Amino acid sequence: MKLWSQVLGEGPNLVIMHGLFGMSDNWQSLAKKWASDFRVHLLDMRNHGRSPQSDEFSYELMAEDLLEYLEDNNLTKVNILGHSMGGKVAMLFSVFHPEKVAALIVADIGPKAYRPHHQEVLEALENLDLSSVESRKEATEAFGPKLEFGVQQFLLKNLYWESKGKLAWRFNLPVLAREIIKVGDSLAPNAFFDGPVLFLRGGDSWYIKPKDYEVIYEHFPQAEIETVEGAGHWLHAQKPDEVYNLVKDFLS
Numbered sequence: 001m002k003l004w005s006q007v008l009g010e011g012p013n014l015v016i017m018h019g020l021f022g023m024s025d026n027w028q029s030l031a032k033k034w035a036s037d038f039r040v041h042l043l044d045m046r047n048h049g050r051s052p053q054s055d056e057f058s059y060e061l062m063a064e065d066l067l068e069y070l071e072d073n074n075l076t077k078v079n080i081l082g083h084s085m086g087g088k089v090a091m092l093f094s095v096f097h098p099e100k101v102a103a104l105i106v107a108d109i110g111p112k113a114y115r116p117h118h119q120e121v122l123e124a125l126e127n128l129d130l131s132s133v134e135s136r137k138e139a140t141e142a143f144g145p146k147l148e149f150g151v152q153q154f155l156l157k158n159l160y161w162e163s164k165g166k167l168a169w170r171f172n173l174p175v176l177a178r179e180i181i182k183v184g185d186s187l188a189p190n191a192f193f194d195g196p197v198l199f200l201r202g203g204d205s206w207y208i209k210p211k212d213y214e215v216i217y218e219h220f221p222q223a224e225i226e227t228v229e230g231a232g233h234w235l236h237a238q239k240p241d242e243v244y245n246l247v248k249d250f251l252s
Helices: 024-034 059-072 085-096 119-127 136-143 148-154 173-178 178-186 212-217 240-251
Strands: 005-008 013-017 039-043 076-084 102-105 159-163 164-170 197-202 221-226
Touching: 005 013, 013 024, 013 059, 013 085, 024 039, 024 240, 039 059, 059 085, 076 085, 076 212, 085 102, 102 212, 102 240, 119 148, 119 212, 164 221, 173 178, 212 221
Parallel strands: 013 039, 013 076, 076 102, 102 197, 197 221
Antiparallel strands: 005 039, 159 164
16 A cells, blocks of 8 residues: 655664544654654555545554555665554564564554453544534534543644645545454564564553563663653653654764
């Protein structure tokens, strides 16, 4: 699949992949700062953002999409940063194609399996009748109090005018809802990447706990693990300066 991308700056290549229900724009502010030292590629993953939609969804397919992007753009060896779902793709890609990866940064996700935990978000999205709302403000009101305000705003960034008077989601909600259990897939037990890896964990997030460090080192023996204090799962939005410096220092 041909992925949509934004490319900023010049220098060593840094490819960034967003998380579930996200898009490349989520990382744009940080990408502009890294662009002073790197050529930053902000990708929209399949079924997200401006990339094509498909009835198929899996980490293997998304890793193939990334390989196709690198080959189409003559990128032989790159730094890769992935957040949440994008981090799972990045980990799997490094196992499949280690020769393509100069360094890997995984933001607030581990190689272990995760139980389904997006039911509340999916329920809110599926219950929101876009034919009855005419603005993001009305959509916010229609969400009601079930979702945190920050989560609502994150989701509503995906609203766009598909045609005059008709709002739509940029993500492929029916497919993502159907395949949601795959989002928590683990790496295979024998999956292994021996290159440099930085794991960033939000200090207030439950996605990576100290008890998970052992399994991280089993798959990524050279891994460094840094905690971004005061940040949850969206650490890049909550603590951008800390994330900027940790990534820049690691890649330097």
